[in-house]
Amino acid sequence: MTAHTDPPTADTGGVDDEQLPCGRLLSRVWDDWEQQTDDPHRQTCPHCRRAVLDLDDLEVAVRGLRDETADSYASEATSLTRRVMEVVRLELRPGRPVPLGEPDEDLWIMEAVAARALRAAAETVTGVRAGSCRLLSLSTSDTTDGRVEVRLGIHAPSGVSLPELAEEVRRRVREAADRELGVAVATIDVHVTDLIDTADDSQEGRTS
Amino acid sequence: MTRDTAHTSLAEEIARAVETVPGVAFLRPGLAGRLRPTRGRPQRGKDAAPAAGALTAGAPTTGARTTAEVPTTRVPMTGVSAAGVRLSGPDGTGRRHVEIHLVALRQSRALDVARAARRRVEAHLVERFPAEPAPARVTVTVTGQV
């Protein structure tokens, strides 16, 4: 192994710790400094103050590094996102096909593709964000009736009637499944997995 | 002409025909075809369910990224294909099987696009092989919407 790595326990014994002339261990002095404990000794002892001064100097030197905000990487982030997505879009995720049309037409749509259309339909209801969306074929061991069960998780706006909201989501999802896809839907289960505080939204708006 | 090259050119003919179907954006090419999806669905009678994702690309697999972390199975090349089209048969019953993977336009209804694609393939085969008795089995899978 060429790597310069530490053995698992070598560092834990404080082997290269240092006892200051005042009797305190350097590790303890620095630890107190880090935790900002109120210690009269540290204020008055010249050795401890000297040890802490070293750390303060280091602190000054790293400040420039630390204060650099993530925003300064925005343009790198954009080009990196593009490169990542080029790879991701080439890699078809293994998935399940869902039947289109009548039973036994032998026409299919990949579940992830259908799910995208149904999530978008659910999100046409004001304040709704769609999460998990699964389309499960209703079938027994040797028949497929061509219909699917939709299971949809949503974040709902707080302060509205959830049964009514869920019914509206179901209506739009069913409509999209028929009009945009041609998937025969048997049932639509809507699970509200989170409530979104709409007061925040109206104050801050959404950036999306 | 060998049987394989005949098949390849037929697959390409079918691909070109399907690409002109209204609502079809393009046929799903490339790497997508080399991964077999996990399947959670029973097969229909004796007919195997469509091997969505099991189409094998006609092009060599250069530049393929390692997919070692993906729980998929590499599919050996069976049948001969153009991108997005796989042909097999005629089998013992004289029946061909054509599998199409296509990306549809979002503004078109996926089912209508899939049906139109199937009709186009059937029409093409009838034209090419008027003497063949059994109709081909055509499987269409919409693998994307753009």
Add this chain to the structure above:
Amino acid sequence: MAGVRNQNAPPDAGGETEDSLLTVRAAEGDEDAFAVLVQSHAPSLIRLATRLLGGRAEAEDAVQDAFISAWRRLPEFHHRSSFGTWMYRIVTNRCLNVLRARKPVAPLEAAGEIAAPEHSASPARIVEARDAVRELGEALDQLSVEQRACWVLRELDGQSYEFIADAVGISQEAVRARVFRARRCLTQAMGAWR
């Protein structure tokens, strides 16, 4: 970008709900949801990787690989942590591997006795910040992989010892010891510049 994030909050706080939703969607194959996650988490992860590795190009490669690996592993991601924390861990590990592969054999003992760099004869008591950063970078290169990683995560990224222990995969005590040794090396190096 969806959701407004509080600038002063930790990277995840404001968008955690939105992130969890997008993570579920991405796990189900929604590439657009994944793109939003990548775009919003990339800046802080590139910064982290740059701090750990020292160079931007290498850092971007590490983060890119980490995201692609995350996309493949998403179906098995069970939301025990947030997407941000998960990515932070993946990037940290990838950087550790890069550092381990890169590091030439350097005796551990030598790390504590860094010779004064030749160009350090500056008489100024207060080193100009840019120089200090460069010198610091050189001093950092003298640390062991784990010392460097623990110090960067603690001092530059402000992570808790508990968090670092989890991300690096060692005990909290071991993290504390490595941060201590890193500080010793760096303060000694600083002393040499003056």
